[in-house]
Amino acid sequence: MSNKNISITLTTNKKQKPDVNNLVFGKVFTDHMFVMDYSSDKGWHDARITPYQPITIEPSAMIFHYGQTVFEGLKAYFSEDGKVLLFRPEKNMQRLNQSNDRLCIPAIDEELALEALKELINIDREWVPQAEGTSLYVRPFIISTEPTLGVHPANNYKFMIIMSPVGSYYKEGIHPVKIAVENKYVRAVAGGTGQAKTAGNYASSLKAQEVAEEKGYSQVLWLDGVERKYIEEVGSMNIFFKINGEVVTPELNGSILAGITRDSIIHLLKHWNVPVVEKRISIDEIFQAYKDGQLEEVFGTGTAAVISPVGELFWNNERIIVNGGQTGELSMKLYNTLTGIQLGKESDPFGWVVEVEQKVEHK
């Protein structure tokens, strides 16, 4: 038992670690996982770390029918001096509770979740890959497990944390992607679940993504569901534009995700005295800025890629090439600085990095 009453059962059968040079995102999982149950009479209870294993669940479990679920994603990094570092993990737990509120899921104890996360990483510390660009991807999630088909907030839930060693997002160096602006499908609308990190948003996005990939684009840029005009986010990332020296990004309008990387980028830009504005931006403005020769850089931000430069935008049969299809100077600087902070190589002016302290191994 830890001081937060997390019971621990270690595996007796450690798995072989995968080849660090051939890691595929989210396919291989570590030796342990964290689980905690909720029932309306007991609240959240039975916090435990167990060997990673399948779960047994009724076919009538509400998650399978009404999708009441939320998740988070963050990474643990192995630093040059041998530490294991997390990046603003408390923000993930805060956001998980914000998502919980929208989805009518009972709030978790954020401190307990954070401690569980650290304890779990500490136990599976040898799973944090050390090669450049690699990390341990951490996926906290909550599912509704009540076995009944009535449509109502469930009385039973399971909170789990699973972890997967992941390779470098940029195996051959950072490179710009091609993005298609989506006119037909809509990701979310104000009043919906767009600002929550919940399964339905991702399910709904697959069709547009599939169509875009068939046309040679790696992601779609979502427009607002009302006027089909204002920029929301790209694929599963937030999006930034550098126009005539000023960086602009869509404001948090209730239908886009409040990305933690997005927030970190805004902090960094302000710290550097680079003008940065959160506001409503139409897709016309972007194409006009390009025609005026003022669209200097475009980049997405998210946990997976950190910074993903955009080299090409396609909209209504018009194609624009951003910065000659090359990664911009500011995009590169943001990437280097943020990954530098995450890896403990750069100074951390905002106190974003949290070390997972090494504890004596549990027996």
Add this chain to the structure above:
Amino acid sequence: MSNKNISITLTTNKKQKPDVNNLVFGKVFTDHMFVMDYSSDKGWHDARITPYQPITIEPSAMIFHYGQTVFEGLKAYFSEDGKVLLFRPEKNMQRLNQSNDRLCIPAIDEELALEALKELINIDREWVPQAEGTSLYVRPFIISTEPTLGVHPANNYKFMIIMSPVGSYYKEGIHPVKIAVENKYVRAVAGGTGQAKTAGNYASSLKAQEVAEEKGYSQVLWLDGVERKYIEEVGSMNIFFKINGEVVTPELNGSILAGITRDSIIHLLKHWNVPVVEKRISIDEIFQAYKDGQLEEVFGTGTAAVISPVGELFWNNERIIVNGGQTGELSMKLYNTLTGIQLGKESDPFGWVVEVEQKVEHK
């Protein structure tokens, strides 16, 4: 094996049937279930009826993270002359495939699904409750099971059919409900998943429903996500208004569900030469019709209640009482006719009813 190659394993341990007078919706399940798997290399395969049992699934299964899932709901009825009847079940399988298309889930063989359904009901025939108003609720659903965290259409799925005996929706006779018009939350928007029967739509609806219930309303009436003005559907039902002798219902605009009861009501009304129109209707029009003394009846339609009369509508601090808070004549006639057809008591002019033929019990 049946002629469609559905393998059958019968339970050796039949469960006790619940008290037919105290059935709670979707809590108790029959002795058997249908399961079929999909993998990208084999397609849909291994169709089987097995004892009803929990499933074992990886914590990384995509259903838990990205919500790629669809479902259907229909009922089997026990007729006065001892037959087991289904109502337009082929429409459910068609709609399941329409939902599949939107969610990037591989299509199922509708004929096989229908045969599996009949075979399953035949095996659990004694679970079809016989008391008035009761039925066997049937829930076909598909979940994505691929154990990976990448956001893409899954390579593995499970199609299941589970069944639950359900009580009368109207234990104390058909009675009108109170509905609150929802101004804050939005169920779906054109370009989203509103016309698919998928988990995310239901997850997203819980919050508004919770708020409405706290205020004493049994369901919400959803407005469109763009102008917050046009009527979409109510709770998880479609909605009809009788105004000055004409019945109007929102047209299938891409964001509402194409209800099978809705379609049946439209057919019946046309058959009776009652004017019925599918069109865009604003909430103002309804409140104006009330003020003009022309709002005669309001009712929801769906599989659960068949017809649910609306006695009160609340919007922007205004409350209107429909038909003196009583069930309207047309609502009652539609309810009696449609349930009569479903139970084999009324003539079936459209050939909607399908009998589940009794087969020799499998050994």
